[in-house]
Amino acid sequence: MAASVATHxxxxxxxxKSFNTGREYxxxxxxxxxxxxxxxxxxxxxxxxIPGKITPTESLVDLTELQEWMILLDYYDSGDYDHLPYxxxxxxxx
Numbered sequence: 001m002a003a004s005v006a007t008h009x010x011x012x013x014x015x016x017k018s019f020n021t022g023r024e025y026x027x028x029x030x031x032x033x034x035x036x037x038x039x040x041x042x043x044x045x046x047x048x049x050i051p052g053k054i055t056p057t058e059s060l061v062d063l064t065e066l067q068e069w070m071i072l073l074d075y076y077d078s079g080d081y082d083h084l085p086y087x088x089x090x091x092x093x094x
Contacts, residue, residue: 015035016033016034016035016042016044017033017034017035017065017068018031018032018033018034018046019031019032019034019065019069020032021073025047025048026047028047029047030045030047030048031045031046031047032044032045032046032047032072032076033046034068034072036060036068039055039056039059039060040053040054040055040056041053041054041056041060041068041071041072041075042084043072043076043081045076050083051083051084051085052076052081052082052083052084053081053082053084054071054072054075054076054080054081054082055082056071056075058071
């Protein structure tokens with residue numbers, strides 16, 4: 001197995017899902033974009049400008065969007081995620 005590779009990318013280029021938590025960080029609420037990639041959740045809190053990667057212990061296969069949101073928020077709210085510099089990520093399982 002090859003080592004993980006650091007790479008640059010733009011969150012806007014990903015086909016991310018989006019949801020609004022309803023929290024009042026902005027007039028529009030708190031918008032979070034995310035994508036599941038190789039068992040991890042890459043996310044960008046649009047409202048707070050926080051990018052990150054969550055590596056959950058539970059499987060992300062065959063979940064509803066609501067279940068995905070709940071897992072993302074559980075890890076994010078507890079601070080259990082890796083902060084990623086904007087426009088960078090580490091490829092998972094490369």
